[in-house]
Amino acid sequence: MDDGLGEIQRSATLAEQVYDRLRRGLLRGQYKPGEKITARRLARTLGVSPTPAREALTRLASEGAIEISETRSFLVPRLTRQRYLEISEIRKLLEPHAALLAAPKGGAVFAARLDKLNERMKAGNLSEDFDAALELDSEFHLMFYARAASPVLTRMIDVLWLQVGPMRTLLPHVFRKSLTGYRNHLAVIEAVRARDPQGASNAIQKDLSDGIEGLLAALDP
Incomplete structure (x- = not known):
């Protein structure tokens, strides 16, 4: 699936860049409630390794923007x-x-x-x-x-x-x-x-x- 985020340029702060791109996607409704986001898929979309992608997802989870399921999957929350x-x-x-x-x-x-x-x-x-x-x-x-x-x-x-x-x-x-x-x-x-x-x-x-x-x-x- 193409998330429409576009690849990013490599730098010393890849995790920060991935975080900013994913955050922008959530702000603009590019993801659906209940959608599963994997570090591997995100890394492939943005052209980075899974490590900065996982760091960005974990950071957003700590902010309440992403949920972590019992199976340790990252999910876009569906609010009650x-x-x-x-x-x-x-x-x-x-x-x-x-x-x-x-x-x-x-x-x-x-x-x-x-x-x-x-x-x-x-x-x-x-x-x-x-x-x-x-x-x-x-x-x-x-x-x-x-x-x-x-x-x-x-x-x-x-x-x-x-x-x-x-x-x-x-x-x-x-x-x-x-x-x-x-x-x-x-x-x-x-x-x-x-x-x-x-x-x-x-x-x-x-x-x-x-x-x-x-x-x-x-x-x-």
Whole structure:
């Protein structure tokens, strides 16, 4: 299976590079809940030996982003409904706050970058290339939150996204084709263009609420 991560250049910090690539894949929903990840397969995909791949997987397991089964296999977690709701409530506190900080640092140029991602996401959903669209949605959010220039806040958001990123692949196709996220992003972009912190925060809050509601419909009671 091709994980779509691409090979990496050799250096003295291979384990760190593998960790960063795998982490990015989890953040962007490139892995499915319950998927098994072996050090050997990961090493083959990235063109490294199994040792740095295993080190990266172990590190992510210590952060709660990867589970280790009874047979010592590495698995992408499938969150329970209760766990997903708990994380979602925290996200509703942190991400709108990141939007408050990021919007004043926006403007027309940054808004245009977000708009380009959003239009590509729309095209992906309409053509039913849902995996690509989900990656673009993730890139939209993470790029925007990084604009807040708050490393501690960004790190906290990343930790939560590591856990929910794979779960977002369960969003029903009917929800994605409804373009609800696309329209919410338009409101975010307009607020960024106007450097309107409250408008951006409100738009992110709505986008989160809509996405969470859409995903809950696909989870077991």
